[in-house]
Amino acid sequence: MRPQTRWLTLSACGAVLLCGGAVRVVAQEAHVDRLTGRAAAGKPLYTRYCAGCHGDEGDSRGENTQWIDPKPRDFTLATFKCRSTPSGTLPTDQDLYNSVTRGFVTTNMPPWVALTPHNRIDLVAYIKTFSARWSTAKPGTPIAIPPEPAPTVQGILHGRELFQRLECWKCHGAAGHGDGPSAKTLTDNKDDPIRPYDFQTGTRFMCGTTNQDLYRIFMTGLDGSPMPSFADQLQPAQAWDLVHFLRTLQPLKTPEATIWRAWFTTHGRELKPIGQEGGGQ
Amino acid sequence: MVKRFLKAAAPLATLVCAAMTPDRGSMPAKSYTAAYAALTSRIPAFARKYGLRCSACHTAWPELSAFGQRFKDNGYQLGNDRDSPIWQNNAYWPIAMRTTPQYRVENTTNQVTVASPGGKTITQAGFDLSGVDFLLLGTLYKDITFGLVPTLDADGTTGLEAAFVRFDNLGNSPWANLKVGKFELDNLLSEKRFTWLSSNGGFLYAYHYLPVGSANNFGFGDNQIGAEFSGHSINSYTRYSVALLTGDDGEPGLPGGKSVDAMFTASRAFAIGSGLGPQRVGVFGYLGHRPTVFDSSGGAPIPGTGSANKSFVRFGATAQLWVGNLEIIPLVSHASDDAALGPGADKPAWNTALLEAHYVATPRLLVQGRYEVMRMSKQGDPAIPSTQGNADAFALGVRAYPFMFSRDGMALHAEFAMTKTIGTAPLSGDGSGVDPATPTTVVWSRSLLLAFDFAF
Numbered sequence: 066m067r068p069q070t071r072w073l074t075l076s077a078c079g080a081v082l083l084c085g086g087a088v089r090v091v092a093q094e095a096h097v098d099r100l101t102g103r104a105a106a107g108k109p110l111y112t113r114y115c116a117g118c119h120g121d122e123g124d125s126r127g128e129n130t131q132w133i134d135p136k137p138r139d140f141t142l143a144t145f146k147c148r149s150t151p152s153g154t155l156p157t158d159q160d161l162y163n164s165v166t167r168g169f170v171t172t173n174m175p176p177w178v179a180l181t182p183h184n185r186i187d188l189v190a191y192i193k194t195f196s197a198r199w200s201t202a203k204p205g206t207p208i209a210i211p212p213e214p215a216p217t218v219q220g221i222l223h224g225r226e227l228f229q230r231l232e233c234w235k236c237h238g239a240a241g242h243g244d245g246p247s248a249k250t251l252t253d254n255k256d257d258p259i260r261p262y263d264f265q266t267g268t269r270f271m272c273g274t275t276n277q278d279l280y281r282i283f284m285t286g287l288d289g290s291p292m293p294s295f296a297d298q299l300q301p302a303q304a305w306d307l308v309h310f311l312r313t314l315q316p317l318k319t320p321e322a323t324i325w326r327a328w329f330t331t332h333g334r335e336l337k338p339i340g341q342e343g344g345g346q
Numbered sequence: 347m348v349k350r351f352l353k354a355a356a357p358l359a360t361l362v363c364a365a366m367t368p369d370r371g372s373m374p375a376k377s378y379t380a381a382y383a384a385l386t387s388r389i390p391a392f393a394r395k396y397g398l399r400c401s402a403c404h405t406a407w408p409e410l411s412a413f414g415q416r417f418k419d420n421g422y423q424l425g426n427d428r429d430s431p432i433w434q435n436n437a438y439w440p441i442a443m444r445t446t447p448q449y450r451v452e453n454t455t456n457q458v459t460v461a462s463p464g465g466k467t468i469t470q471a472g473f474d475l476s477g478v479d480f481l482l483l484g485t486l487y488k489d490i491t492f493g494l495v496p497t498l499d500a501d502g503t504t505g506l507e508a509a510f511v512r513f514d515n516l517g518n519s520p521w522a523n524l525k526v527g528k529f530e531l532d533n534l535l536s537e538k539r540f541t542w543l544s545s546n547g548g549f550l551y552a553y554h555y556l557p558v559g560s561a562n563n564f565g566f567g568d569n570q571i572g573a574e575f576s577g578h579s580i581n582s583y584t585r586y587s588v589a590l591l592t593g594d595d596g597e598p599g600l601p602g603g604k605s606v607d608a609m610f611t612a613s614r615a616f617a618i619g620s621g622l623g624p625q626r627v628g629v630f631g632y633l634g635h636r637p638t639v640f641d642s643s644g645g646a647p648i649p650g651t652g653s654a655n656k657s658f659v660r661f662g663a664t665a666q667l668w669v670g671n672l673e674i675i676p677l678v679s680h681a682s683d684d685a686a687l688g689p690g691a692d693k694p695a696w697n698t699a700l701l702e703a704h705y706v707a708t709p710r711l712l713v714q715g716r717y718e719v720m721r722m723s724k725q726g727d728p729a730i731p732s733t734q735g736n737a738d739a740f741a742l743g744v745r746a747y748p749f750m751f752s753r754d755g756m757a758l759h760a761e762f763a764m765t766k767t768i769g770t771a772p773l774s775g776d777g778s779g780v781d782p783a784t785p786t787t788v789v790w791s792r793s794l795l796l797a798f799d800f801a802f
Binding site: 106109112113114116117118128129132133168169170171172173174175176177178179180181182183184187266267269 | 396397398399401402411412413415416417424425426427428580581582583617619620621622623624708709751752
C-alpha cells in the first residue's frame with residue numbers, strides 16, 4: 066500500500082471511529098427541557114431502583130423478573146411501548162422520562178415521580194446505553210395531535226362503530242374489560258403472555274391519563290405488545306371519536322360518559338351489540 | 347481525643363442558666379436500651395409484595411428515600427392499581443421480622459454502686475440480643491392501610507409498638523389521609539428508621555430528654571396513641587400532618603387525663619442539585635398536657651381521670667440535604683415544661699442541636715456520623731446547677747449490606763457512640779443507671795457495637 070493510500074485509509078478509519086464515538090457520546094446523554102442526564106450518573110441509580118426487575122444488563126433478567134407479570138421491559142431490544150413517535154421508531158428522551166415518572170398502571174413498574182428530575186433524566190441516559198440501536202438510529206418525530214373536538218353523541222357512536230370495525234373488542238372485550246376472545250392468546254415480543262388493557266381499571270391508561278395520551282396510544286401503537294398503530298387506518302377526526310367512545314368504558318364521571326349515559330338511557334335498546342355477531346351501531 | 351472533640355464542639359451549645367445545687371431528689375433519667383433502639387422499621391414484606399429491592403425505598407435501610415417516603419405517605423401503596431390484597435398471591439402474608447444479634451461493650455464513668463458510693467467506671471461487655479420486631483403493615487383494601495407491630499424484647503417481655511388503620515387519599519386527594527391508633531409521630535428525622543443501634547447512639551436527646559426532677563413522660567421518639575390527619579403532594583415533596591394524641595406517651599389503658607396533645611409538622615422538598623434525593627426542610631411543634639391531679643380509689647389513681655393539666659411545648663426545625671451521595675441532617679429544637687411538671691417554681695427549658703451525616707457510598711455501604719448537643723437554658727429550680735442535665739452525644743458508624751434484593755435484608759453494623767452528661771445518668775441507662783454522686787459530676791458513657799442486623 067502506498068503511503069498516501071495508507072494515510073487516507075487511516076484517516077477514513079479514524080473518521081468512522083470518531084463519528085461512532087460521537088454517536089456513542091450522544092447515547093450516553095439524555096435531554097429534557099434544560100436537564101441533561103448522564104449515563105455515568107444514572108448507573109448507580111439504575112442499580113438502586115431498576116436492576117432488581119430489569120436486570121443489571123438491562124435484559125429484563127433481574128432477580129424479580131420470574132415473579133413479575135407482565136414482564137419488565139428488555140432494554141437491550143430498544144423497543145418501547147409508550148412513545149410519541151411512530152410505530153417502530155425509537156422514543157424521545159421525553160417519552161422515556163415520562164414513562165419513568167408515570168410508571169405503568171397494573172404492572173410492577175411504579176411511578177418514580179418522587180425521584181428528582183435530575184435523577185430521572187440520568188436514568189434515561191443510562192437506559193439508552195443498553196442497546197446499540199441508540200447509536201445507529203435517531204428517535205422518531207413525534208406525531209402531531211390535532212385539537213380535540215368537543216365530544217358528541219354522534220362522535221361517540223361513530224367511535225363505537227370503529228371499536229367494532231377495527232376489532233378492538235377482540236382483545237379488549239365488548240365492554241372494554243380486557244376479556245375479548247383473543248385476550249388469552251396474546252403474547253408480547255418475547256413470547257411472554259400479556260393481557261389487554263382493562264378500561265374498568267380506573268383513571269390511568271398504560272401511557273398517560275389524558276385524552277391526548279389515549280389518542281397517542283392507538284396512533285403510535287404499543288411497540289413490543291400486540292397493540293398495533295392505527296395511524297394508517299384512522300383519520301384524526303375518527304381517532305378523536307374513538308377516544309371519546311373509549312372514555313365511556315371507564316368507571317369515571319367524564320364528560321363523554323355523561324353525554325353517553327344520558328343518551329343511552331333512552332336509546333340504548335337501539336344499539337346492536339359489539340362483538341362477533343354485532344354491528345357496533 | 348474524643349473529649350477534645352466534644353470540648354471543641356461545645357461552643358455549639360446554646361445557653362447557660364441559673365445556678366445551684368440540687369436539694370430535691372433528681373429522678374433517674376428515662377432509660378432507652380439497645381433493645382428499644384432496635385425498634386425500627388424496615389419491611390421486607392413490602393419488597394416481596396412489590397418486587398422491589400430494599401434500596402428502592404431506603405437510601406440505606408431502614409432510612410427512607412424520597413421514593414420510600416412517598417410510598418409510606420400513600421399508605422404503603424405504589425399507586426399502580428394493584429395495591430389491594432386481592433391482587434396478591436394467596437400465599438403472601440404481610441409480615442417481616444427483624445432482630446440484631448450483637449456483641450457490645452458499654453463503658454460508663456462515675457457510676458454509683460454499693461461498693462463505690464463516690465462513683466466508679468463500670469464496663470459491661472458480651473454477646474447480646476436486641477429483641478424481635480414483628481412488622482405487619484400493608485393494605486386491607488385499596489386506600490385502606492393497616493399497621494401492627496408487636497415486639498418481643500430479649501428478656502421475654504412483649505409490647506405493641508404500633509397498631510393503626512389509615513384511610514388514604516380521602517376524596518381521591520393525597521392531601522387528605524386519616525390515621526387512627528398507635529403510631530410513630532411524623533418526625534422527619536425518624537428514630538424508627540434509624541441507622542443507629544447502639545445503647546448510646548440509638549436515640550436522640552432531642553426526642554427523649556427530660557430535665558432533672560421532671561414529672562413529664564413525653565418523648566418525641568415514642569409512638570403515640572391518637573388520630574393523625576395528613577397530606578402530601580403527588581411526589582410527597584410537600585407534606586403536612588396534624589395529630590391529636592392522648593397524653594399518655596403511647597401507653598394504653600388511659601393512664602393520663604382526658605385532654606389531648608396536639609402535634610403539627612410541615613415540610614417542603616426542593617429538587618435542587620443532582621444529589622441522591624431532594625433538599626427538604628421542615629418544622630414541627632408539639633403542645634402537650636399532663637395532669638397533676640387524679641381521682642383515686644383505694645389510694646390508686648383512676649385511669650383517665652387526670653385533671654389540673656399543665657402544659658409543655660416542643661418545637662423545632664430540621665432538614666434533609668443532599669450533596670451527591672452525602673446526606674446532611676441538621677435539627678434544632680426547643681423544649682419547655684410548665685413549672686408544675688418540674689421540681690420547682692420555674693419552668694425548665696432546654697435546647698438541642700444536632701448534625702447527622704450519612705455518606706451513602708453505594709446502596710450497600712453507609713458511613714455515618716452524628717453530633718448532638720443539649721443544653722439546659724433554665725432549670726426548674728434555682729437550686730439546681732445550671733449545667734446539670736447538659737449532654738453531648740457523638741456517634742460514628744458503618745453499615746455494610748452484603749446483598750441487596752427484594753426478599754430480605756442484612757447489614758453488618760459497626761458503631762461507636764459516646765455521651766457526656768453532667769449530673770445525670772446517660773439516657774442509655776448504661777452502668778448503674780442512676781445519677782452520679784454530685785450534680786456537677788461529668789459522666790462519660792461509651793458504646794461499641796458489632797452486630798448482624800437482619801430482617802426477613
